[in-house]
Amino acid sequence: MSMVTRRLSVVALVMLFVVAILSFVFSVAPGKRSMSVTVAKGQLERLELNPLGTLGAPGRLRSIKMADPSQVASLPTESMVYRVVPKTVSIASVEAEARRFGVKGKARKDKALTLVQSAGGDVVVDNVTGSVNWITPGYETATLPMHRRLADDEYASLAKAFMEAKGLWESDYVLTDVGQYAVEGEPVMVEVSFGRRLNGKQWQGVGPKKTVAFGDDGEIVGFFSVWREVEPLTRYPLVRPSKAMEQIEAGDALVSSDELDVDAIVERVELVYINDGAGIQQRYVAPYYRVTGRTTTGKPFTAVTRAIPLEFVNERPDELPGKGGTAPSVGRIE
Amino acid sequence: MRRLGAMLATVLVFALAVSPTPAFADADGSSVQIMTEWVNYYYNYQGLYDLNTTDECVKELDDIIADPNTNWLKGYNWGNSDAWERDWKSSTLTGGNDYRLADDVDLAAFAGHGYGRNFVMNNANYDHFAAISDMRLGDRDLEWLLAYTCNFLNGTVSELGGMMRGLHLANGYATQMIVTSNGGARFAAWAKAPYGVRVAWYRQAYDSQPNTLSSGGRIIARTFGHRNNVNDYLWGYGSAGSDPPVYSSTTAGDYLRWDYDVYGH
Numbered sequence: 001m002s003m004v005t006r007r008l009s010v011v012a013l014v015m016l017f018v019v020a021i022l023s024f025v026f027s028v029a030p031g032k033r034s035m036s037v038t039v040a041k042g043q044l045e046r047l048e049l050n051p052l053g054t055l056g057a058p059g060r061l062r063s064i065k066m067a068d069p070s071q072v073a074s075l076p077t078e079s080m081v082y083r084v085v086p087k088t089v090s091i092a093s094v095e096a097e098a099r100r101f102g103v104k105g106k107a108r109k110d111k112a113l114t115l116v117q118s119a120g121g122d123v124v125v126d127n128v129t130g131s132v133n134w135i136t137p138g139y140e141t142a143t144l145p146m147h148r149r150l151a152d153d154e155y156a157s158l159a160k161a162f163m164e165a166k167g168l169w170e171s172d173y174v175l176t177d178v179g180q181y182a183v184e185g186e187p188v189m190v191e192v193s194f195g196r197r198l199n200g201k202q203w204q205g206v207g208p209k210k211t212v213a214f215g216d217d218g219e220i221v222g223f224f225s226v227w228r229e230v231e232p233l234t235r236y237p238l239v240r241p242s243k244a245m246e247q248i249e250a251g252d253a254l255v256s257s258d259e260l261d262v263d264a265i266v267e268r269v270e271l272v273y274i275n276d277g278a279g280i281q282q283r284y285v286a287p288y289y290r291v292t293g294r295t296t297t298g299k300p301f302t303a304v305t306r307a308i309p310l311e312f313v314n315e316r317p318d319e320l321p322g323k324g325g326t327a328p329s330v331g332r333i334e
Numbered sequence: 335m336r337r338l339g340a341m342l343a344t345v346l347v348f349a350l351a352v353s354p355t356p357a358f359a360d361a362d363g364s365s366v367q368i369m370t371e372w373v374n375y376y377y378n379y380q381g382l383y384d385l386n387t388t389d390e391c392v393k394e395l396d397d398i399i400a401d402p403n404t405n406w407l408k409g410y411n412w413g414n415s416d417a418w419e420r421d422w423k424s425s426t427l428t429g430g431n432d433y434r435l436a437d438d439v440d441l442a443a444f445a446g447h448g449y450g451r452n453f454v455m456n457n458a459n460y461d462h463f464a465a466i467s468d469m470r471l472g473d474r475d476l477e478w479l480l481a482y483t484c485n486f487l488n489g490t491v492s493e494l495g496g497m498m499r500g501l502h503l504a505n506g507y508a509t510q511m512i513v514t515s516n517g518g519a520r521f522a523a524w525a526k527a528p529y530g531v532r533v534a535w536y537r538q539a540y541d542s543q544p545n546t547l548s549s550g551g552r553i554i555a556r557t558f559g560h561r562n563n564v565n566d567y568l569w570g571y572g573s574a575g576s577d578p579p580v581y582s583s584t585t586a587g588d589y590l591r592w593d594y595d596v597y598g599h
Contacts, residue, residue: 051386051387051515110523110526110527111397111400111523112397112519112520112522112523113523113524113527115527117527122527124527126541133537135529139533140529140530140533140565141565143532143561143564143565143592176545177545179595179596180595181536181592181593181594181595182592182593182595183590183591183592183593184590184591185593188592191595203545204544204545205544205545206541206542206543206544206545207545209545211540224537224540226540226541251383254512255383256510260380260381260382261381277514277516277520277541277542277543278516278520278541278542279516279519279520279523279541280515280516
């Protein structure tokens, strides 16, 4: 064996060793690089999840059945859970955000928001999530129908260009909708929103969303967001869809229907991630089952229920159902 | 001595006139107050689910009261079986008592189930349903109403107009919505920033409402009121229009519904 061949062999052996070591490390370490690995049950931490909230209208499903039970066979038995990257909101960080929008001034911190306000517009940052908002006087005072409404795709292009110019755009954003603010049905402003898929799944809840607001004739008058950056935590086992149906029947779900005690036929079951609203501390992004279909009267319904087994969940104790009922009456007399 | 007394009295009157008291104004009430009512427990009344966040939702409006720069006070806070239909019902109707409650404050909020254009109570005092058709708000004091409930403002101008007896703006939803723990906190945060009541209402909707309801469902946050009051700020945070004329066939054209499409996001 020549000297060159021997050296090459040594280099190849060293590289193989390094690759083997790296493979081992990445296969057991939870975090960003553990996406394809199942961690043993005993190692999973309990997830602190916020309650789903409740529909402010009557809505109750008496029974729920699958139209085609075979459709859930392809659903996974485990799924990635993500950790929300904590965001620190400071006077300096908000003033930096303000400069991004050309707003100059001193920031002041309130309980929920930190603001830089000027005659030309304000930048308002949510203290918990760091979500950024920019509001112009044109946004605040728009109350009358616009004279010229552009086509939806024109708004989408303008919004994307605006976000790119302000450094607010990432390549994986997707257009989620073009909505409007209206007076007596006539558009006053148009708002274009973008979101982001996570692990190929859709979102349920408040965003994530970044929204550009347009006044008359395509003028940009505001930017709003409810946004959290996340990083992979590890994979968690999921309850089976049949268990999810039991949870929905038991009321352990956010049910969206305006009917009472009706039977329901499930047409679609999917896994979605939940993004909580602004001002709410959310530590994890976990999968939920979203079940849609029709009631026996033909009306649509949606139900969302937890996909992570209860043994891995800690609900926030200050928001457990029934908290408000701990003192249901003070014996009010009139 | 008498001259000294007169001078002191003059100085006192002048001082009172120009002293920088916290900025608030209320032409038709002696103080500026908030009333909150909420219902979490429905005891399966009419098959209704219990709710779990209504108390926290409206409680967070207290952030306005905590603001040292204004003089907002808590007028009333009634929850569960202490929240009564008659608190909202016009005193001109049998059992109604709004003069002492909802219409005796400047900002009133309800969180709970909505059924049609009704707040649903868990008791019959006087009735289970506080119906919009039984409300005559603003003829005593109330300026702004916040309804954290489904469908309360789902109606035509004429169907909603009857409650406008001086009420500046009614804020609610024209569709289903989710009662969330942060609804009141977000309204308070935006109103204190300060932004107008209407802007604060739809900013809180953006911050708290989900992107999907039942299939095809949209969430519409709605503000209903007189065009002269559309840019009202809460007392102490900016200007507010004077009490609007009572809704009638001759004033109906000045009452409008501003809709914010939350679902679109």
